[in-house]
Amino acid sequence: MNLILVTFIILLAFTSYYFGRKKALVIQSSQRLTALPKFYGYYLAAWCAAPALIIFALWSVFEPSIVKTFILQDYTDQNLTKNELQLIYTKVKALAAGTYTGNITNFLDESANKYIQLKGIANSAKVAIILAILIFSLSFAYRSVQKNDRMREPVEIFLKWVLFVASLGAVLVTIGIVFSLLFEAIRFFQAVKIFDFIFGTHWYPAKTFVRDGQPDPELMKDAFGAVPLFAGTFFIAFIAMCVAIPIGLLSGIYLSEYAGRGVRKYAKPIIEILAGIPTVVYGFFAALTVGPFVKEIGNAMGLEVSAESALAAGAVMGVMIIPFISSLSDDVMTAVPQNLRDGSYAMGATKSETVKKVIFPAALPGIVGSILLAVSRAVGETMIVVMASGLAANLTMNPLESTSTITAQIVVILIGDQQFGDPKTQSAFALGISLFIVTLFLNVIALSVVKKYREKYE
């Protein structure tokens, strides 16, 4: 029903576009048009689709809660809790849809009939109202087309609003995500002291799992210390950057300054393709190839190496980030104006002197920006760590041992059995928001550095 209605509105909008354009051509024979004929079409189509679709959307949002209120009115005198009312409403809906399998009481049956009835009324009312709106707005728009009113401005204003709503949507969704993280995190911090979370050195949430009952507050104190996770996160990111920064920068310098046009033409897209390899592929590469390899070499040297080592995960993560750094730093260095290079060459500087003394310093802010963006990617990386570095949150600085990161722990917490309202589950949100704050911080610094760089040459 809804699908038909929306299709009808959209088809009508298309039709009115052609109709409006045709009408404009008719007007053209007697008087000068106020805009190109297609604007007449856009005008009619916008007036046709926009009001009807807005009303449709609002109706779809509010209808269920209104119907629910009507149904549950019959139950107000029974002193039921919110959860019980919700259960009843779910039962009524299931009964109405014919998928209910439990005991059917008279009362429930009656409610279901009422539900079907209400739904029917709501549906026909919706169709009637939308048709009325369509007729009204179309005739209004058609009249102004007939009068040959100015068409360009309303269409431009309409487009401005469409764009505004799109960007508003994007922003609101982001804010919504942040707030949902924040609220769950606040609930977590009601159970666990924020001090214990930030400064505690033991992360072992499984310890607090108690069947049917509240966990011991003493246990909680020692189970949610995030220090090992933060340490692990930055440790693995550090190993990754140790791999990625030198290789990425050197290859970026090669690409921008030394590589011939032919090499660059093929090498650059290939490097950018590398950036598109799914991280899970890197993950099993780390777990199945690099991890055992590191262990073998370590054992041969007489070192004790865990099969899941921070070194393996960090190194592979570094490889994953190389294209990121090399491609970005190549872009920044290529963006250094050619006349600076010419100036340096004309002074008799060699290529490496030019790179070292002119290009690299001039591009440095941009390069720092790209490195910071890469760090925030490394910090947020999940799959490789989950697969290659294990899940035990050890507080260690030994790259040959296994350690875990914030993201990996969030995965551990949220897969498998879980219970909402449990501090263990909520701790995922607390971790999420702290990770968000860290990466946000890094991104803000990175972007402001990049921006500063941009101002220099404009």
Added chain:
Amino acid sequence: MSKIKAENVNVYYGSKQALFDVSIDIAEKEVTALIGPSGCGKSTFLRCLNRMNDVIEICRVEGSIKMDNLELNSRKLDVVRLRENVGMVFQKPNPFPKTIYENVAYGPTIHGIAQSKEEMDQIVETSLKKAALWNEVKDRLDEIGTGLSGGQQQRLCIARAISVSPEVILMDEPCSALDPIATAQIEELIDDLKKEVTIVIVTHSMSQAARVSQKTGFFHLGKLIEFGPTDKIFKNPENQQTQDYITGRFG
């Protein structure tokens, strides 16, 4: 006395020929101006004189260019030494995004000219004085060179070029991005510099060529149409095309 002697120079960009059999004698401690309409090859020729065309991958130079009997168009040539001897000033002022001091000290550092900090200070001061910029910047040598005005930036580039005491300075339309006052300052500077160095200047402005140069060469479509004393080129050209260009009938 001839400083640079070019014979039958042909330049190709890929398959497109940009210069045709250019032969020219550039006299020592004089200003030689190269004029001609856009795309006529005058800048291309200028860039042959310090091998800046090496930077362009597809560019190929044929013929002989001799400076004091040293063949410039040879694989064996030490390009770094050549560029120490032949400085260049570009169309758009291009100081490095470094301090004024570092900009001037760039060349002496690369070529290991100064033995001590005092010597370097001395070179920087002399170069800036020769470029008529010292009085304006002596109190702010540690400010960024790109923060100067356009005319000052160009004089900074000239100071940078003369810091290694070159024998020849090439100028590629050095005033085209500057206002009339800055242009006048640069022209005055060129007049002073020619006592010590040979200058080759490419310019779009015929009046500038007339003001600063002793010899003028007119390029058209990659050919050197006419070359001679500036007075003669402007007052009594032999070639009809030169006559037409000078009087503003084309170009």
